[in-house]
Amino acid sequence: MTDQAFSLPIANSIRRLRFEHGEMTQADLAQRIGMTRQTVAAIEAGKYSPSLEAAYRIANVFGRPLDQVFQWVGDGSAKTDGSR
């Protein structure tokens, strides 16, 4: 079973935003939003959909509106910065 089989219908721009914010590491972002680095990695890779609260926390870290960080792309075709 490949990772693609678990792709969620929500894409995100977290990877790009991290690098635009001083090459912020996943661990730094995780610390700021109160999650583990593994969870940030899973969100970034499109393997896990965060709660609305966590999504807003992430957007707030980057100072962007929610829809600039997460985008609905339809069932089973999620793309992230890392997979584009």
Add this chain to the structure above:
Amino acid sequence: MSFREKSAWITVISVFGCFGAYFGAIALGYINGRGADSLRLLTICAVALVLVQGALHLVAVRTSGSADRAHRDEREEKIIARSHTVGFYTLMVLVLLLGVPGHLGHSTPAMLNFVLLDVVLATLVVALTQIVLFRRGG
């Protein structure tokens, strides 16, 4: 690998090793599953389980970052909840299957061993489900 995934691996290894030794000894006929020999081996396996889990968790603590151990985040909570749901249904099925050895006329000590085996298998299912979900991302 996160601290909680390591913890799930520790559970799999320690439970499989310790109770594998106990049930293996019964299955291979080294002990007959009842009486003092069985109780002695079961006690040794239970103590070994506690010691092995404690030692391996100490290693896991030392090799994991403090942030990993600090608290469970929402993804970890969901994974743990889902794994316990899978474990619960597994245990329910195994408990229903206890009727088979019951109808075959097994003794009370043998039935107690079957009950213990059910609990051990359900524990392994919980830990293995956690590992799969952690690996899959959630």
